[in-house]
Amino acid sequence: MTAEAPAAPALSYGRLVPVTVHFDDLDALGLLHNARYPLMVERAWGELWREYGFGGYEGDWEAAGDACNAVRELRIGYEAPVSRPGVYAVHLWLERLGTTGLTYGFRFCSADGTVTYARGSRVLVRLDPVTLRPAPWSEPFRAVGRELLHPDRR
Incomplete structure (x- = not known):
């Protein structure tokens, strides 16, 4: 008889994107290096x-279209150490979707989403590729963004 993997909890909002921690992501103490969390969140968003x-x-x-954007702010709080590859x-969602900017929330968590290791938010601004000034998100991007909005923010 084979054991079945535990079912991921149903998320009431956002998406849970798998990420892999490799041995070389760990610091000298054997913990996931603090700078790797935002990198893995970025990779998860890119995949999504x-x-x-x-x-x-x-x-x-x-x-690049909507990928022409820049980070305005990043906040992260570490709740529990990740101590093994x-x-x-990464649980991802949008907190705010404005005309030229957005704020997304994230949790770095166990594969099933039940344990949170870190959580935070990041503010992005869509840029005009010529002037590098704020520019509006496209309507297709906004439509997807509305799907990812936290229910309390809709």
């Missing part, structure tokens, strides 16, 4: 946006 048909930057800001997850 690609699933929705929004590619990343490929060398041409004009063609393996599969984890």
